[in-house]
Amino acid sequence: MLLCRVVGNAVATCAHPSLKGFTMLLCQKEDEQGVPADEPPFVAIDLFGAGMHQRVFVSTDGIGARGIVNDDHSPIRNYVQGALDD
Structure with missing residues (x-):
């Protein structure tokens, strides 16, 4: 399991x-202090209605x-x- 921040929505034609029917989000891996990892965001399907950031x-x-x-x-x-919950 990864700790991430939602940085965008993924849309596919x-x-x-x-x-x-699934919402796809762009997620950026980060550490416990909220520092983003030095790697690109990735796509994950959303089951909870997570919001931007x-x-x-x-x-x-x-x-x-x-x-x-x-x-x-x-x-x-x-x-x-x-x-x-922050």
């Missing part, structure tokens, strides 16, 4: 059918993510597992 926990469990979208062949790997 053509996406895998398993992702239909909100801190979230992101699971990188691909099997769990594919279970959420109910498709063993989905390309999704990351999902927001919880939101932090």
